[in-house]
Amino acid sequence: MGLQLPKRARASRARVSTMLMVPAGLVALGACSAEDQEQITRLAMPEPVTDRAPFVYELWQWGWLAAAIVGVAVWGLMFYAAFKFRRRSDDEIPVQTRYNLPIEVLYTIVPVIIVVVFFFFTVRAQDGVLAEAAENGETDHTIKVVGQKWSWSFNYVEEDAVGGETVYTAGTPAEIPTLMLPVDETVTVQLHSPDVIHSFWIPSFLMKMDVVPGRDNSFSFTPTEEGEYLGKCAELCGTYHSRMLFNVEIVSADEYDDHLRDLRDQGNVGEVLGGDDVNQQAGLEDGVHDDETSELGDQE
Ligand SMILES: [Cu+2]
Numbered sequence: 001m002g003l004q005l006p007k008r009a010r011a012s013r014a015r016v017s018t019m020l021m022v023p024a025g026l027v028a029l030g031a032c033s034a035e036d037q038e039q040i041t042r043l044a045m046p047e048p049v050t051d052r053a054p055f056v057y058e059l060w061q062w063g064w065l066a067a068a069i070v071g072v073a074v075w076g077l078m079f080y081a082a083f084k085f086r087r088r089s090d091d092e093i094p095v096q097t098r099y100n101l102p103i104e105v106l107y108t109i110v111p112v113i114i115v116v117v118f119f120f121f122t123v124r125a126q127d128g129v130l131a132e133a134a135e136n137g138e139t140d141h142t143i144k145v146v147g148q149k150w151s152w153s154f155n156y157v158e159e160d161a162v163g164g165e166t167v168y169t170a171g172t173p174a175e176i177p178t179l180m181l182p183v184d185e186t187v188t189v190q191l192h193s194p195d196v197i198h199s200f201w202i203p204s205f206l207m208k209m210d211v212v213p214g215r216d217n218s219f220s221f222t223p224t225e226e227g228e229y230l231g232k233c234a235e236l237c238g239t240y241h242s243r244m245l246f247n248v249e250i251v252s253a254d255e256y257d258d259h260l261r262d263l264r265d266q267g268n269v270g271e272v273l274g275g276d277d278v279n280q281q282a283g284l285e286d287g288v289h290d291d292e293t294s295e296l297g298d299q300e
Pocket residue numbers: 147197198199233234235236237241244
C-alpha cells in the first residue's frame with residue numbers, strides 16, 4: 001500500500017515574480033517627492049505640530065519597532081522550521097508533531113504579554129494627549145468648534161484682543177473656512193455638533209476626536225510649529241462629508257489677534273453653534289427642535 005504524496009511544486013514562477021517585484025518597488029520609491037520621502041522616514045506620519053503630538057508619534061515608532069521584532073522572530077522561526085523539517089525525498093513523511101504543551105503555553109502567553117504592554121503604553125500616550133494644559137484647567141484661548149452638515153464654524157470665545165467678545169468664522173460646503181491658532185499659547189477646543197456625529201481631524205496633530213451631538217468633547221494643546229495645515233471630517237456624516245474640509249494656520253500671537261480684530265470688523269461677533277439647517281431638512285420642519293438653535297447669533 002503506497003502513500004500518495006503530493007508532488008513538489010515548482011518554484012521557478014514564484015522566483016521570477018519576486019525578481020520582478022523588487023526592482024519595481026525600488027522604482028516606485030524613487031518616484032516619491034522629497035516630502036514623501038521625509039514622511040517615509042517618519043513611518044508615514046505627518047510632522048507633529050503640537051506639544052501633544054509627540055506622545056502619539058513615539059507610540060507609533062515604538063509600535064513599529066515591537067512589530068518588527070515580533071515579525072522577525074515569527075518569520076525566522078517559520079523559515080527555520082520549514083527548512084529544518086522539510087521533506088527530503090518523495091517517499092518520506094516529515095515528523096508529525098501535535099499537542100506540544102510547552103509550545104502551546106508559549107504561544108498563548110507571549111501574545112497576551114504583547115497586548116498588555118501595548119495597552120499600557122497606549123493608555124499612557126492617551127493620558128498625555130488628553131491632559132489639561134494647566135492645573136486649573138484654564139487655557140489662554142478657548143475655541144468652540146462646530147461640525148455641522150457639511151462644514152465647520154470656529155468661535156473664538158471671549159478674546160481679549162476684541163475686548164472680551166466672541167468672534168467667529170463660519171464655513172460653507174462651497175467656502176472652506178480657516179482655523180487660526182496662536183503658536184506657543186495654550187488652546188482648548190470644544191467640539192459641538194447640532195446634527196450628526198462628525199470627527200475633528202487635523203492630521204498634523206496626530207489625533208482626532210469625535211464631534212457628537214448632545215455631548216461636548218474637548219481637548220487642549222499648544223501649537224508649536226507655525227505653518228499652514230489641513231483639517232477634515234473623519235466620520236462619514238452624509239452626502240457631502242467629503243466637503244467638510246478646513247484650513248489650519250498656526251501664526252504668531254500678533255497675527256492671531258489681528259485675525260480676531262478682522263473678524264470683529266467684518267461683523268462676525270457672537271457665537272454660532274449651527275443647527276439652522278437641521279430644521280430646514282424636508283419633512284423635519286416640525287419634528288426637530290434643538291433648544292440651542294434658538295439662542296444662536298445670526299450666521300450671516
Ligand atoms: Cu462630518
